[in-house]
Amino acid sequence: xxxxxxxxxxxxxxxxxxxxxxxxxxxxxxxxxxxxxxxxxxxxxxxxxxxxxxxxxxxxxxxxxxxxxxxxxxxxxxxxxxxxxxxxxxxxxxxxxxxxxxxxxxxxxxxxxxxxxxxxxxxxxxxxxxxxxxxxxxxxxxxxxxxxxxxxxxxxxxxxxxxxxxxxxxxxxxxxxxxxxxxxxxxxxxxxxxxxxxxxxxxxxxxxxxxxxxxxxxxxxxxxxxxxxxxxxxxxxxxxxxxxxxxxxxxxxxxxxxxxxxxxxxxxxxxxxxxxxxxxxxxxxxxxxxxxxxxxxxxxxxxxxxxxxxxxxxxxxxxxxxxxxxx
Amino acid sequence: xxxxxxxxxxxxxxxxxxxxxxxxxxxxxxxxxxxxxxxxxxxxxxxxxxxxxxxxxxxxxxxxxxxxxxxxxxxxxxxxxxxxxxxxxxxxxxxxxxxxxxxxxxxxxxxxxxxxxxxxxxxxxxxxxxxxxxxxxxxxxxxxxxxxxxxxxxxxxxxxxxxxxxxxxxxxxxxxxxxxxxxxxxxxxxxxxxxxxxxxxxxxxxxxxxxxxxxxxxxxxxxxxxxxxxxxxxxxxxxxxxxxxxxxxxxxxxxxxxxxxxxxxxxxxxxxxxxxxxxxxxxxxxxxxxxxxxxxxxxxxxxxxxxxxxxxxxxxxxxxxxxxxxxxxxxxxxxxxxxxxxxxxxxxxxxxxxxxxxxxxxxxxxxxxxxxxxxxxxxxxxxxxxxxxxxxxxxxxxxxxxxxxxxxxxxxxxxxxxxxxx
Numbered sequence: 001x002x003x004x005x006x007x008x009x010x011x012x013x014x015x016x017x018x019x020x021x022x023x024x025x026x027x028x029x030x031x032x033x034x035x036x037x038x039x040x041x042x043x044x045x046x047x048x049x050x051x052x053x054x055x056x057x058x059x060x061x062x063x064x065x066x067x068x069x070x071x072x073x074x075x076x077x078x079x080x081x082x083x084x085x086x087x088x089x090x091x092x093x094x095x096x097x098x099x100x101x102x103x104x105x106x107x108x109x110x111x112x113x114x115x116x117x118x119x120x121x122x123x124x125x126x127x128x129x130x131x132x133x134x135x136x137x138x139x140x141x142x143x144x145x146x147x148x149x150x151x152x153x154x155x156x157x158x159x160x161x162x163x164x165x166x167x168x169x170x171x172x173x174x175x176x177x178x179x180x181x182x183x184x185x186x187x188x189x190x191x192x193x194x195x196x197x198x199x200x201x202x203x204x205x206x207x208x209x210x211x212x213x214x215x216x217x218x219x220x221x222x223x224x225x226x227x228x229x230x231x232x233x234x235x236x237x238x239x240x241x242x243x244x245x246x247x248x249x250x251x252x253x254x255x256x257x258x259x260x261x262x263x264x265x266x267x268x269x270x271x272x273x274x275x276x277x278x279x280x281x282x283x284x285x286x287x288x289x290x291x292x293x294x295x296x297x298x299x300x301x302x303x304x305x306x307x308x309x310x311x312x313x314x315x316x317x318x319x320x321x322x323x324x325x326x327x
Numbered sequence: 328x329x330x331x332x333x334x335x336x337x338x339x340x341x342x343x344x345x346x347x348x349x350x351x352x353x354x355x356x357x358x359x360x361x362x363x364x365x366x367x368x369x370x371x372x373x374x375x376x377x378x379x380x381x382x383x384x385x386x387x388x389x390x391x392x393x394x395x396x397x398x399x400x401x402x403x404x405x406x407x408x409x410x411x412x413x414x415x416x417x418x419x420x421x422x423x424x425x426x427x428x429x430x431x432x433x434x435x436x437x438x439x440x441x442x443x444x445x446x447x448x449x450x451x452x453x454x455x456x457x458x459x460x461x462x463x464x465x466x467x468x469x470x471x472x473x474x475x476x477x478x479x480x481x482x483x484x485x486x487x488x489x490x491x492x493x494x495x496x497x498x499x500x501x502x503x504x505x506x507x508x509x510x511x512x513x514x515x516x517x518x519x520x521x522x523x524x525x526x527x528x529x530x531x532x533x534x535x536x537x538x539x540x541x542x543x544x545x546x547x548x549x550x551x552x553x554x555x556x557x558x559x560x561x562x563x564x565x566x567x568x569x570x571x572x573x574x575x576x577x578x579x580x581x582x583x584x585x586x587x588x589x590x591x592x593x594x595x596x597x598x599x600x601x602x603x604x605x606x607x608x609x610x611x612x613x614x615x616x617x618x619x620x621x622x623x624x625x626x627x628x629x630x631x632x633x634x635x636x637x638x639x640x641x642x643x644x645x646x647x648x649x650x651x652x653x654x655x656x657x658x659x660x661x662x663x664x665x666x667x668x669x670x671x672x673x674x675x676x677x678x679x680x681x682x683x684x685x686x687x688x689x690x691x692x693x694x695x696x697x698x699x700x701x702x703x704x705x706x707x708x709x710x711x712x713x714x715x716x717x718x719x720x721x722x723x724x725x726x727x728x729x730x731x732x733x734x735x736x737x738x739x740x741x742x743x744x745x746x747x748x749x
Contacts, residue, residue, distance in 0.1 A: 007342075038342055123342055177342040204467075255440045255466045286438045286466040327460050 028080030130300030156191030202230030255286030383407025433461030613662030
């Protein structure tokens with residue numbers, strides 16, 4: 001097995017799927033000759049040519065719209081939004097067309113598009129390069145939102161997303177791109193969409209989170225283990241629709257639940273997780289459900305101290321777990 | 328003032344977490360202005376020059392050319408006009424709300440899971456000690472009670488210090504209900520401290536009331552000359568401690584003597600079972616261990632089969648477990664006779680309460696030097712009192728006297744030949 005970064009795993013998954021299925025093609029800004037601003041599509045242009053690795057104009061509504069149309073005609077497009085922040089012009093296409101078409105056409109049509117977008121902060125990207133956008137799309141039945149937390153999951157989930165017969169929004173944390181490395185099998189595998197993953201077992205406090213925060217939570221848990229506090233960590237992997245049973249099981253196990261997201265707190269994914277727990281787990285709760293999230297501020301600030309204040313960190317998670325353990 | 332400051336690997340672009348120093352543009356001793364380029368760094372996205380964060384003289388280059396280092400890691404030291412640039416920890420300061428008032432209420436604030444588990448296992452929550460914030464009872468506290476098998480408390484608690492009997496015996500034993508008459512209510516006066524009764528304290532109380540009200544206690548005391556034992560033990564104890572790592576206590580010798588005597592007089596190793604007396608086959612000695620305000624009575628099993636070393640080792644292990652609160656139910660079970668080391672806190676005579684449902688308890692008092700007449704001459708001897716409380720339903724003075732004399736004989740004749748340590 002080779003050690004791969006998160007971004008190399010993206011590249012590997014795209015390459016494998018394009019080799020296996022000629023209907024898979026990539027489109028987006030700078031994805032061709034430049035190989036993408038983060039080098040997610042590096043080498044694909046040379047290997048598959050300009051007809052399957054398409055540089056587009058700076059028009060996200062067109063990237064989504066072209067992709068959706070091609071998908072409805074049987075292609076398997078992987079559309080890249082250069083930054084998740086830029087997805088806004090494409091929201092109408094994604095929500096009103098891609099997510100609805102199967103239902104609207106009474107199952108005659110479907111739309112197997114994958115839309116990749118780097119999200120998240122902690123990279124001095126400021127307002128237009130740091131946002132978390134998952135909550136905007138997280139109440140649109142017909143759409144799936146996948147947010148992997150590790151290189152292994154990236155490869156398996158991206159392949160599963162491309163093969164999925166319905167639209168998948170695939171959100172990659174840009175800070176994780178070169179921060180996270182691990183051994184990733186070179187052979188074929190997929191990771192199922194819609195299933196959460198228990199990444200650590202423990203019986204004192206349950207942390208439910210996703211994306212880069214999983215990495216932070218693991219760091220906090222390792223430190224706390226030395227104090228005798230054992231943390232169960234569940235990685236949601238797919239944030240819409242949620243894996244309800246996994247959430248219920250994990251919350252019931254310890255009765256003390258910490259939910260973590262980098263997004264602004266109110267109206268975020270973890271609010272829905274909290275609702276599932278309170279609907280199903282009342283008699284297993286041993287403490288109030290706690291949320292650790294970004295502040296109610298319009299966007300990630302540029303100034304480093306403010307960005308640090310906004311971001312979730314291992315230290316903040318550690319303190320929150322300790323508070324719950326002691327409760 | 329000149330101070331030596333750090334220059335760290337800067338963040339050279341979004342998503343970049345590390346960079347490779349391709350070459351240094353400065354040498355040690357060079358003067359650089361703030362923002363002058365000091366090194367070229369290559370990342371997988373960009374090649375860039377690293378600017379100096381200060382004006383000053385380069386003191387030491389830490390990163391080597393070709394070395395890959397993480398963002399934020401040290402690249403070099405520079406001596407510059409001092410401006411402290413210490414990074415502060417990003418851990419949020421703990422909120423200080425009115426904790427005192429929270430603590431007050433937490434003991435009786437039960438979470439849903441605690442209420443559910445208490446209901447399912449008939450646990451009286453007022454008997455459970457909470458380990459959470461402000462003494463709150465947590466899920467784990469309840470699970471501990473369930474695991475210890477101490478459910479259905481209140482009325483028929485089997486205290487941890489007594490033995491689990493077979494079901495048939497249990498029923499017989501429980502036919503007797505001690506006639507407890509509630510004292511009239513005791514009121515605290517202003518300034519008095521009210522200390523809530525913990526689960527363990529309540530168990531001790533119930534056990535004591537049961538023993539004292541059901542068992543007709545009788546009492547006797549003998550004095551034993553343990554001068555030989557003291558000399559023997561003092562000669563061996565340092566070497567023993569060095570070899571084994573724990574103390575060679577007097578108590579081990581007393582347990583050894585009691586076990587031998589019980590083998591000869593099994594009548595004392597028994598219990599009252601209503602319509603019969605059960606004589607125990609195994610000699611398992613309960614020993615009382617106090618920790619803080621709590622009393623634990625762990626058990627050393629089959630003492631008659633163990634050497635002095637083996638007994639001393641178990642005493643050390645059990646005391647340690649009591650101190651660290653890690654005694655298990657197994658450690659507390661199946662005692663058949665109790666030996667209590669009252670001498671350890673200076674007592675010279677005491678009347679033990681029998682450890683229900685056993686039939687006797689022996690108290691080993693302090694060893695004290697006393698003048699004693701031997702062959703019409705005074706001698707300074709090491710003397711100890713042994714006090715026996717007995718269940719007069721099971722035992723009489725004659726048999727107990729014979730037992731005590733035997734214990735005395737064993738102790739007074741202790742030497743390396745009669746009682747080897749190994």
